[in-house]
Amino acid sequence: MNFLLINFFLISILLITTFFIFKSTSLIGIVALTGAFTLVCAAIYVNLDAVDVAFTEAAVGSGISTILMVMAVAKLPEGKIKPLVNLFPSLIISVCIVIILMVIISNLPLLGDPNAPIHLHVTPEYIKESESFFHIPNVVTNILASYRGFDTLGETIVIFTAGLGVIALLTGNTLNRKTKFTKKLKK
Amino acid sequence: MQEKISTSPIFNIVSRILFAPIIIFGLYVQFHGDYGPGGGFQAGVIIAAAFILYSMIFGLKNGETLVPVKINRYLMCVGVLLYAGVGLVSLFLNGKYLDYNVLSSDPSGGQHLGIILVELGVGITVATVMIALYHSFASFGDSND
Numbered sequence A: 001m002n003f004l005l006i007n008f009f010l011i012s013i014l015l016i017t018t019f020f021i022f023k024s025t026s027l028i029g030i031v032a033l034t035g036a037f038t039l040v041c042a043a044i045y046v047n048l049d050a051v052d053v054a055f056t057e058a059a060v061g062s063g064i065s066t067i068l069m070v071m072a073v074a075k076l077p078e079g080k081i082k083p084l085v086n087l088f089p090s091l092i093i094s095v096c097i098v099i100i101l102m103v104i105i106s107n108l109p110l111l112g113d114p115n116a117p118i119h120l121h122v123t124p125e126y127i128k129e130s131e132s133f134f135h136i137p138n139v140v141t142n143i144l145a146s147y148r149g150f151d152t153l154g155e156t157i158v159i160f161t162a163g164l165g166v167i168a169l170l171t172g173n174t175l176n177r178k179t180k181f182t183k184k185l186k187k
Numbered sequence B: 001m002q003e004k005i006s007t008s009p010i011f012n013i014v015s016r017i018l019f020a021p022i023i024i025f026g027l028y029v030q031f032h033g034d035y036g037p038g039g040g041f042q043a044g045v046i047i048a049a050a051f052i053l054y055s056m057i058f059g060l061k062n063g064e065t066l067v068p069v070k071i072n073r074y075l076m077c078v079g080v081l082l083y084a085g086v087g088l089v090s091l092f093l094n095g096k097y098l099d100y101n102v103l104s105s106d107p108s109g110g111q112h113l114g115i116i117l118v119e120l121g122v123g124i125t126v127a128t129v130m131i132a133l134y135h136s137f138a139s140f141g142d143s144n145d
Helices: A002-023 A027-047 A052-073 A090-107 A123-135 A139-147 A149-171 A174-186 B009-031 B040-058 B060-066 B069-092 B107-139
Strands: none
Touching: A002 A027, A027 A052, A052 B040, A052 B107, A123 A139, A123 A149, A123 B107, A139 A149, A139 B107, A149 B069, A149 B107, B009 B107, B040 B060, B040 B107, B060 B107, B069 B107
């Protein structure tokens, strides 16, 4: 009962935040509200006992990405606010997506159902043998670093590549070189 | 573009007080990830947050003297190489790639060692990439005005 009440409360906060993100016209306000949105998401994950996911969501989603978005917004030139003109097409698309999602949700297994397909594949093995084999109580760490070591290596390389890409695009001589190139073209 | 440096004493003192505890919390998350929630990704982000806070309050120039760009870029590679290196070491010890069982005399100890090293690699890469992202975002547009 408590679980349901807390979930209901958090999801209504999510809806309110979404409404204000939609209403807001200032970019920095949207960034701040998105940070609040992911923080509430983190609270929902805690309520669902997914502490690791909640931790990541709070640290990455509402921490670092908000800061980076603020930095990106600060670099943008100031523009005029354009009012939304024709809402009708987007309304139709949203209603369609809501209907599709509702149909999908009705086909999903119930929350916490032990017979759901996702809980029957490899998860029982991981939960049964990991503590006695690794002597590490956090199953998530075992799966992340050992059972799925290749995946995590890939993720690390993805982050590394993303960093390299941003460095190459935003710093160094890339921009200057481009302007020199365009100057040559103009001549 | 002249960089804005916060002169407010509140920001100044609060960030001075918070800097060390944030890093300690990040290290706790890093090395306690086996027993509680957390791990390399989260720890890296938290440690990066401390340095980003520092460069937000005291300016990008001071932030770049604290974490020099060159060292930061080397550390980005060190994290990935540490992760991949653990895999190579287990390959040389007649195991499979990223099979930590062979790293120590008993499989469980080897797994423990491997997981800690791998998480450390992830943590280093994530922290330095986040700092590099912030620094390149913050310095963007300053040089070619």
